[in-house]
Amino acid sequence: MRPLRVYVETSVFGGEFDPEFAAETKQFFRIVDAGQRFRVVVSEQVQKEIIPSPVEVREFYEKKAVSIEYLGLPPEVRKLARVYIANKVFKEQAHSDALHVACAAFNHCAGLVSWNFKHIVNPDKIVRFNMINVANGFPQLFIVSPRGIIDHDER
DSSP, X not given: OOOEEEEEOHHHHHHTTOTTTHHHHHHXXXXXXXXXXXXXXXXXXXXXXXXXXXXXXXXXXXXXXXXOEEEOOOHHHHXXXXXXXXXXXXXXXXXXXXXXXHHHHHTTOSEEEOSOTTTTSOHHHHHHHHHHHHHTTOOOOEEEOHHHHHHHHTO
C-alpha cells in the first residue's frame, strides 16, 4: 500500500522544540521516516513561515526537506482560502491557516497534520472546511494533531 499524502502545517516542525509537543512530534516523525504510512506534503506557505523561525526549527525543516513533496499556491488555492474566510470559518487574520487547509484540499491530500488547535484542529471548523470542500468538488480531509496519528498508530 502506498503511503498517504498528508499536508504538514508549520506548527508541527516547531513542535519538535516545544516542551509541550516535542515527544509526540518526535514520534510522529519516526512514523513518517519509516515511510510506510505517510508522505509529508508542504506548501510554499510553510516555507514562507519557516524563514523567521528559530534556527533549530529551520535546520530541522531542512533536514526533513529531502523527503518532502512541495506544493505551490496557485490562484485556485487562494480562491478556496477566500471561500473559507467568506463563510466565516476563518477570520481574515488567519488567512495563512486558510491557505494551509485550502492547499491540502486542492491537492487531494488525505489529511492535514497541525498543532494549531484554535484554527485548524478544531472539530467545529473541520466539519465546516469539509462541507465547503465537498461543495467545491474537493475531498474531505482528516485533520489531526500528531497526537492523533500516534494514537491511531498504536492501535
